[in-house]
Amino acid sequence: MGMFTYTVSVVTGNQVFAGTLNYIYLTLVGEERSSDRTLLDKSWFERLDRGKVVSIDIHVEETLGELLLVKLEKEKFLINDDWYCRSISVTAPAGDCFEFPCYRWIADQKELVLPEGRGRLPQDEKLSIVKECRHLELENRQKHFRWKEWKTGFPMSIDVNGSSELPLDVKFDTEKVVDFKLHFLKGIGNVGLNKCKGYYQSWKDFADFEKVFITIENTVSEHLMQRWKEDAVFGYQFLNGCNPVMIKKCTELPEKFVVTQEMVRNSLDKGTTLQYELQAGNIYIADYEILEDVQPNDTDPSTRQYLAAPFCLFYKNGQNKFIPIAIQLSRQMTPGQMNTVFLPSDNHYDWLLAKMWVKSCDFNVHQLVTHLLRTHLTTEVFAIAMFRQLSAVHPVYKLLIPHVRFTIAINTAAREKLINDTGVFNEANSSGGIGLQQVIQKAMQTLTYKSLCFPEAMKTRGVDNQEDLPNYYYRDDGMLVWEAVKSFVSDVVKIYYSSDETVQGDEEIQAFVQDVCSSGMKNCPKNGEFPSALKTQEQLVEYLTVVIFTASAQHAAVNFGQFDWFAWVPNTPSTMRKPPPTEKGKVDMTYIMESLPDRQRSSWHIGAVWALSQFQDSELFLGEYPDKYFTEKLVTEAIENFRKELFVITKIIRKRNETLELPYLYLCPDRIPNSVAI
Numbered sequence: 001m002g003m004f005t006y007t008v009s010v011v012t013g014n015q016v017f018a019g020t021l022n023y024i025y026l027t028l029v030g031e032e033r034s035s036d037r038t039l040l041d042k043s044w045f046e047r048l049d050r051g052k053v054v055s056i057d058i059h060v061e062e063t064l065g066e067l068l069l070v071k072l073e074k075e076k077f078l079i080n081d082d083w084y085c086r087s088i089s090v091t092a093p094a095g096d097c098f099e100f101p102c103y104r105w106i107a108d109q110k111e112l113v114l115p116e117g118r119g120r121l122p123q124d125e126k127l128s129i130v131k132e133c134r135h136l137e138l139e140n141r142q143k144h145f146r147w148k149e150w151k152t153g154f155p156m157s158i159d160v161n162g163s164s165e166l167p168l169d170v171k172f173d174t175e176k177v178v179d180f181k182l183h184f185l186k187g188i189g190n191v192g193l194n195k196c197k198g199y200y201q202s203w204k205d206f207a208d209f210e211k212v213f214i215t216i217e218n219t220v221s222e223h224l225m226q227r228w229k230e231d232a233v234f235g236y237q238f239l240n241g242c243n244p245v246m247i248k249k250c251t252e253l254p255e256k257f258v259v260t261q262e263m264v265r266n267s268l269d270k271g272t273t274l275q276y277e278l279q280a281g282n283i284y285i286a287d288y289e290i291l292e293d294v295q296p297n298d299t300d301p302s303t304r305q306y307l308a309a310p311f312c313l314f315y316k317n318g319q320n321k322f323i324p325i326a327i328q329l330s331r332q333m334t335p336g337q338m339n340t341v342f343l344p345s346d347n348h349y350d351w352l353l354a355k356m357w358v359k360s361c362d363f364n365v366h367q368l369v370t371h372l373l374r375t376h377l378t379t380e381v382f383a384i385a386m387f388r389q390l391s392a393v394h395p396v397y398k399l400l401i402p403h404v405r406f407t408i409a410i411n412t413a414a415r416e417k418l419i420n421d422t423g424v425f426n427e428a429n430s431s432g433g434i435g436l437q438q439v440i441q442k443a444m445q446t447l448t449y450k451s452l453c454f455p456e457a458m459k460t461r462g463v464d465n466q467e468d469l470p471n472y473y474y475r476d477d478g479m480l481v482w483e484a485v486k487s488f489v490s491d492v493v494k495i496y497y498s499s500d501e502t503v504q505g506d507e508e509i510q511a512f513v514q515d516v517c518s519s520g521m522k523n524c525p526k527n528g529e530f531p532s533a534l535k536t537q538e539q540l541v542e543y544l545t546v547v548i549f550t551a552s553a554q555h556a557a558v559n560f561g562q563f564d565w566f567a568w569v570p571n572t573p574s575t576m577r578k579p580p581p582t583e584k585g586k587v588d589m590t591y592i593m594e595s596l597p598d599r600q601r602s603s604w605h606i607g608a609v610w611a612l613s614q615f616q617d618s619e620l621f622l623g624e625y626p627d628k629y630f631t632e633k634l635v636t637e638a639i640e641n642f643r644k645e646l647f648v649i650t651k652i653i654r655k656r657n658e659t660l661e662l663p664y665l666y667l668c669p670d671r672i673p674n675s676v677a678i
Contacts, residue, residue, distance in 0.1 A: 006028060010088050012050060013084035019050040023075040071114075082107045085104060103629065119393060119630060138389065153523050155444070203593050243558065250284055251278055261274040288310050298434075308576075330580065375550060376411055385515040399489070399492055410678060444525075485545050491642075497540065500537055514532050517531065562609040573597050619673050
């Protein structure tokens with residue numbers, strides 16, 4: 001019997017099937033020597049069951065020295081089953097406690113080596129045994145996380161043929177397997193759409209659409225049903241709706257936009273001119289150039305679908321109302337044929353249909369560019385590069401892992417069921433089919449690293465000044481959250497990086513940003529000017545803020561309002577079945593109804609936006625980190641400060657919302673999930 005005792009506690013995860021019946025052997029590796037290989041299970045009553053803590057004593061004749069690693073080995077008993085180990089803690093004979101965070105599955109790999117849990121940069125490792133262990137871990141991860149170009153010109157994604165091939169550690173928990181078709185059918189059921197008669201017919205009038213809102217109560221949708229035709233409500237959506245990223249300050253009109261002072265005179269404040277308002281900074285534009293020459297969805301030969309590439313001009317008037325004042329649906333400069341500019345002073349149906357066209361194009365750009373490309377696919381690039389280049393003891397790995405939870409899994413499911421050739425996206429959207437690919441390829445041309453920096457994005461569009469453009473809550477709340485994330489990241493970076501030289505000397509972090517730039521984003525021109533190396537602490541802080549903000553806040557802002565703003569179909573048609581009008585005075589209610597999605601497409605659309613707007617059952621919101629990847633007190637304090645800061649922001653936003661007719665909640669920290677997981 002040895003003279004020294006190490007007490008080991010092993011925690012199994014709470015997920016379904018986290019426990020195991022297999023034999024688990026454990027070896028402690030110290031600086032001076034290792035313990036014997038010890039079987040964890042002492043009896044049937046203390047097996048490694050789901051959510052259980054199993055403790056054992058390991059006796060040794062001589063102390064092991066500073067504890068470096070815990071080695072776990074799994075051996076089959078009857079059947080080979082997977083085991084999810086949360087963490088291991090070891091109390092040494094002198095009373096010191098060593099933490100070994102795991103949060104991983106042990107499956108077919110027979111052995112898992114866990115280094116002691118303090119965050120360490122690669123250059124901090126002095127012992128060859130630990131260096132070697134770190135090196136092998138990354139070598140193994142790079143075999144499982146490989147890059148693949150899913151479609152030409154897209155960001156790179158994970159190289160698997162389907163969800164079943166994903167590495168276990170990035171799969172959904174068993175109870176949360178996503179089947180988009182089932183989700184959407186459930187959505188269709190929930191909004192009572194399955195009771196619709198004449199599934200393939202057009203609707204008769206707007207009141208007909210109201211019949212679909214049978215079972216869902218939703219303040220925003222109900223508000224829209226009453227007031228969606230108002231210009232101020234249309235304008236408000238470009239500030240605080242689901243796609244609040246399209247408007248830019250306009251100081252001179254694009255060449256192809258043939259709007260004149262005479263046309264908009266009645267929409268401007270008394271005594272002012274278009275030229276004056278352009279220079280004063282009160283004119284804004286949403287320009288859908290990206291949709292020019294995109295081929296509309298032709299996957300259903302029985303129905304023609306149409307796209308346009310409109311301009312929409314907005315005016316921030318003296319009452320601080322943000323209103324549309326001119327819409328041009330075409331940009332074809334045909335000799336002798338003027339492009340028609342639709343105006344608020346036009347016939348009611350002409351102006352209404354022009355606004356619907358803008359919103360339909362906006363919806364398609366939102367789905368593919370704002371949402372899919374600039375949150376989902378971008379975050380997946382960061383996630384894959386992180387798994388390939390950062391070892392589990394790297395502090396940046398520990399910082400980022402909660403923010404990439406389930407992202408690779410949700411994107412893989414989307415490629416299988418949602419945006420593939422026979423996917424749900426093609427059922428209802430005018431940019432489905434070949435259009436989907438064309439839009440993403442075009443959007444990749446403008447995807448830059450700087451455009452993912454929130455303050456920079458606001459500045460580039462000329463919308464950063466609160467006095468110039470009040471009531472833009474997406475910008476105001478986004479800035480508060482960006483600053484809170486940046487401050488938290490900065491606190492963590494300072495703990496591990498004493499200087500700019502430390503950043504430059506961290507080969508894992510340099511490999512991570514290099515992998516994003518030259519592999520993940522290789523289809524961006526000039527690689528989107530993503531940094532290929534980081535030289536300063538400041539650059540590292542900004543980079544990590546971009547990763548966390550994109551995965552959490554930006555995704556929340558453009559995802560969870562989908563049912564609110566898109567479910568009332570006339571306000572946001574997912575497709576149009578008639579070409580855009582080219583002259584005035586030809587549109588009536590019948591033409592509008594024949595343009596809008598038919599009942600079947602409306603059903604798919606509403607089911608989709610309902611399903612995509614749901615939070616997960618076990619959602620973790622910004623700043624909630626139940627898995628203790630970090631073991632150091634300084635970092636736990638930084639996390640605590642971050643949570644306090646987020647709590648203050650939540651209070652500010654909720655107080656402001658009390659005075660608003662429609663509260664803006666999408667960037668309220670207690671409504672921002674940590675990661676892209678739906």
